[in-house]
Structures are given as structure tokens and as C-alpha cells.
Amino acid sequence: MNSAPRTAPSLQIGESFIGDGVNAAHVNTVFGHREGPAGVAWASALATPSAGHVPFVTVLRPSLPVKPLTLFVTKAAPASDAHGLLIWGPAQAGIAAGVAEALFDGTITLEQADSHVIIAAVWVNPSADDAEAVYANNRLSVHTALVNGAALLPSTEAVIAARNNPTNPFFTPEPAEGLAHATRQSETAP
Numbered sequence: 001m002n003s004a005p006r007t008a009p010s011l012q013i014g015e016s017f018i019g020d021g022v023n024a025a026h027v028n029t030v031f032g033h034r035e036g037p038a039g040v041a042w043a044s045a046l047a048t049p050s051a052g053h054v055p056f057v058t059v060l061r062p063s064l065p066v067k068p069l070t071l072f073v074t075k076a077a078p079a080s081d082a083h084g085l086l087i088w089g090p091a092q093a094g095i096a097a098g099v100a101e102a103l104f105d106g107t108i109t110l111e112q113a114d115s116h117v118i119i120a121a122v123w124v125n126p127s128a129d130d131a132e133a134v135y136a137n138n139r140l141s142v143h144t145a146l147v148n149g150a151a152l153l154p155s156t157e158a159v160i161a162a163r164n165n166p167t168n169p170f171f172t173p174e175p176a177e178g179l180a181h182a183t184r185q186s187e188t189a190p
Contacts, residue, residue, distance in 0.1 A: 015027070022127040027120055029146055
């Protein structure tokens with residue numbers, strides 16, 4: 001396989017899952033120039049909310065949006081008033097602080113602060129029950145997603161190596177013979 005150095009693309013896509021249980025954070029990020037596809041997607045998402053999914057500009061505090069301007073998009077519609085408060089409160093604060101951390105540590109350059117935008121798709125479990133954990137997990141998750149996007153992670157090699165052992169917090173398949181077993185099954189199907 002080719003292990004040549006990779007340069008960061010103009011559109012960076014990142015992913016990160018941090019934490020355990022109901023207070024875990026799962027964040028996907030899209031980072032790119034305002035005048036490119038990321039900017040178009042950012043403006044389109046802000047202008048076209050759907051029932052239960054109202055994107056909003058992420059703020060560090062009222063009237064102080066984080067830079068690069070970050071659109072918070074919920075993956076789960078608010079299931080209750082308490083769930084909505086966890087989205088608008090600690091999850092939003094965590095996303096804002098994590099983006100600001102990426103700006104501080106150079107993951108995002110100072111020049112990109114005004115020329116780029118971020119879309120953060122954020123999962124807050126409707127059963128979440130610890131505001132501080134929701135905040136901390138989202139802060140680390142968005143920062144990690146941005147770092148991963150900048151570094152083009154995961155590597156193709158890591159994806160290929162994990163192909164026979166998929167797992168996530170919601171499902172782990174029974175050990176099997178992998179693709180060979182599935183192939184035999186499909187060959188014997190009518």
C-alpha cells in the first residue's frame with residue numbers, strides 16, 4: 001500500500017466518539033472555506049431547518065460566536081425539555097470550547113478563523129443525565145474530530161485492518177469467519 005504523506009484537503013471531514021454510556025458524545029465535523037462547498041452547506045442548513053432539527057450558530061457566550069463560525073446540527077431531536085437544555089447548554093458550550101481550543105492550538109489557523117466554517121453534527125442521547133459529562137465529552141469530541149479531519153484520519157490502512165472486526169457502542173457482531181462466511185451464504189442462496 002502507498003504510505004506517501006497526505007496533505008489536508010480543502011474540505012476536511014472528521015469524526016469522534018468520546019465517553020461512555022448515555023453521556024457520551026459523537027461528533028461529526030465538516031470544515032472548509034466559506035466560499036466553497038462547506039460554506040454552501042453551512043448556509044443551506046441554517047436556512048432550511050426541519051422538525052426537531054434546528055441548526056444554530058454555536059456561541060461561547062451570548063453574542064460571542066465561536067470562530068470559525070460553527071453550525072450546531074443535532075442528530076437527535078429534543079425528546080424532552082431536559083434533553084433540549086442539555087443540547088442548548090452543555091453540549092453547545094462543549095462544542096464552542098472545543099472549536100476554540102482547536103483555534104488556540106493551531107489545528108485551525110488564525111487565518112482560517114474568518115475564512116472558514118464548521119458544521120458540527122452532534123449526538124446528545126435523550127437519556128443523558130450529567131451536564132458536566134456532556135460538556136466535557138462534546139468539548140473533547142469536537143476537538144478530536146477537527147484534529148482527525150486535518151490529519152485525514154483514519155488512515156486507509158486502519159480501515160482495511162478493522163474490516164473484519166466492526167464494533168460500535170450499540171452493536172458488536174458475533175465472531176464469524178468474516179467475508180468468506182458471508183460469501184458462502186450468498187453463493188448458496190436461491
